[in-house]
Amino acid sequence: MEIRQIAATERTDTMFPLQTYAFRPSPGADADRETYAQRMQYYRTAVSLIAEEGGRTLAGVGAFPMRQNVRDVVHDMAGVASVTTDPSARRRGFVRALVGRLLHEMHDRGxxxxxxxxxxxxxxxxxxxVGLPRFRTATFAPEGLSGLLRxxxxxxxxxxAMREGFDDFDALTLRLLGERHGFSVFDEVRTAEFRESPARWVAIARVDGEVVGAVAYRIDDFGGDLVADDLLVTGPLGRALLLQFFARHVDQVARIVMKVGADDVPELWGTDLAVLTEGRVAFPNRGGPMARLLSMEALTGTATSATGAVTVEVADDEFIGGRYRLAGEGGRLIVEQCKDEPAATLTCSGISALAYGVLDPVEVVTRGFGQVDAAAIGPLTALFPRRMPYMFADF
Ligand SMILES: CC(C)(COP(=O)(O)OP(=O)(O)OC[C@H]1O[C@@H](n2cnc3c(N)ncnc32)[C@H](O)[C@@H]1OP(=O)(O)O)[C@@H](O)C(=O)NCCC(=O)NCCS
Structure with a gap:
């Protein structure tokens, strides 16, 4: 088996057959191939690797160059996708080898x-x-927001139409990249596709000309559902403006179905708001996202109000394995390699869970992601308080 990096234009002949078989209803129409080939203009900056044997492509993986906010530091992020193996070649370690190679390539790119x-x-x-929260869905009748009408x-x-509002929408996502923990965006090349596809409305909220909120949505029928994507807001006023706009659909749609974050509390949006807030996780197609660190030093600058220091050892990881002193100083975290005795030994999943704010140190231990000395639990909790990330980008 040989691994080869390919250009986006080669994906249609190599990765498309694997992907369409793995992820789409099949057999598919010939037109699907054309559509895929057209879309590859938006994959020019993606890194695509394939595994070949005897001239046949048997597995493929890809990564988008993206950016993500982790506790107020914007990182370059590898968004891994298009992971597939032909059924005849499954369980032979192809994807294991490809994902390993891909992470190295993306790490080398920064x-x-x-x-x-x-x-x-x-x-x-x-x-x-390590797992991050999946978005929730809030479902409610627009009547529940009638208090906002007045x-x-x-x-x-x-x-x-999204293609008209796209520049404002996109600018808001870039602003939120800097402001919201967990928020991630694609690069300009990949983002360009979303201007036209899928077809959606976008509601843009402004205060004194400044965009304070935006939500993409579609209406499935008169008397049906208004289906909204992520409610993107810079604060409560943006949210109130967008919800007020949706409240005006009271005689037009029966329900509003909207994506919300794990820490959103829709029942507090209105006094008589009856709402179902659901988080449904299932595999293989409704998983929450997962994330990992590829650098410990890059955590320097992370927001923390703690002032203590802890030495941790990250065990068995080719990218971030080693001993580090983590110290809070002036509201920021400082990470330096050191040789001190560690007060905690963590796997990559364990330290990633702390950095992303999804588990606290005791949970890291109970989940099997490492050992933490009793004396280090307090300082580690202070350095990495729980804080739910909201990923936004879906890929
Ligand atoms: C999932 C998929 C990509 C795995 O590819 P693969 O080439 O068979 O994977 P590998 O042989 O490299 O497996 C690596 C390891 O994961 C294990 N593994 C493979 N499939 C697994 C599964 N469904 N559940 C748990 N472990 C699995 C293997 O046993 C192997 O373990 P080992 O290293 O201890 O031997 C492949 O089955 C596939 O294409 N599925 C359909 C599409 C899909 O789900 N893609 C993933 C999208 S995120």
Whole structure:
């Protein structure tokens, strides 16, 4: 078996047959191949690796160059996707070898974190990834927001076709990249596809001309559902403006179905708001994202109010294995390699869980991601308080 990096234009002949078989209803139409080939213009900056045997492509993986906010530091991120093996070649270690090679390639290109959506988290747990929360869905009738109809809010909402509102929408996502923990975005090449596809409305909330919120949505029918993507807001006023706009659909749609973050509390959006907030995780196609660190030093600058220091050892990881002194100083974390005795020994998943704010040190131990001395639990909790990430980008 040989591994080869290919250009985006080669993906249609090599990776498309694997991907369409793995992820799409099949056999598919010939037109699917054309559509895929057209879309490859948006994959020019993706890194694509294939495994070949006797001239046949048997497995493929890809990574998008992305960026992600981890506790207020924006990292270069490898967004791993397109992971597939032909059924005839499964369980022969092809994807294990490809993902290993891919992470090295992305690390060499400067990526300090990586994320993906797993078909089965335990598979990627072996590569040091740890689970992040999946988005929730809030479902409610617009009547529940009627209290907002009378609110005199200092701003306005404009509805546009996405291709018209895209520049404002995109600018807001870039602003949120700097402000929201876990938020991730594609590069410009990949992002360009979303201007046209899929077809959606976008509601843009402004206060004094400044964009304070945006939500992409579609309406499936008169009397049906208004299906909204992520509610992207810079604060409560942006949210109130967008919800007020949705409240005006009271005689048009029966329900609003909207993506929300794991720490959103929709029942507090209105006094009489009856709402179902659901988080459904299932495999292989409804997993929460996973993420891992590819650099410890890149955590320097991470926001923390702690002032203590802890030495940790990251065990058995080719990218971040080693001993580090983690210290909080002036609201920021400082990470340096050291030779001190560690007060905690963590796997990559363990330290990644702390950095991403999804587990606290006791949970890291109970989940089997390492050992932490009793005296280090307090300082580690202070350095990495729980803080739920919101990933946004879906790939
Ligand atoms: C998932 C898939 C990519 C795995 O590819 P593969 O080439 O068979 O994987 P590998 O042989 O490299 O397996 C690596 C390890 O994971 C294990 N593994 C493979 N499939 C697994 C599964 N479904 N669940 C748990 N472990 C699994 C293997 O046993 C192997 O363990 P080992 O290193 O201890 O021997 C392949 O089955 C596939 O294409 N599935 C359909 C598409 C899909 O789900 N893609 C993933 C999208 S995130």
């Amino acid at each position: 990526c300090t974190v990586s994320a993906l959506y797993p078909f089965r988290p335990s598979f990627y747990g072996r590569f040091g990834f 609110a005199d809010l200092p701003g306005e909402v404009e509805r546009l």
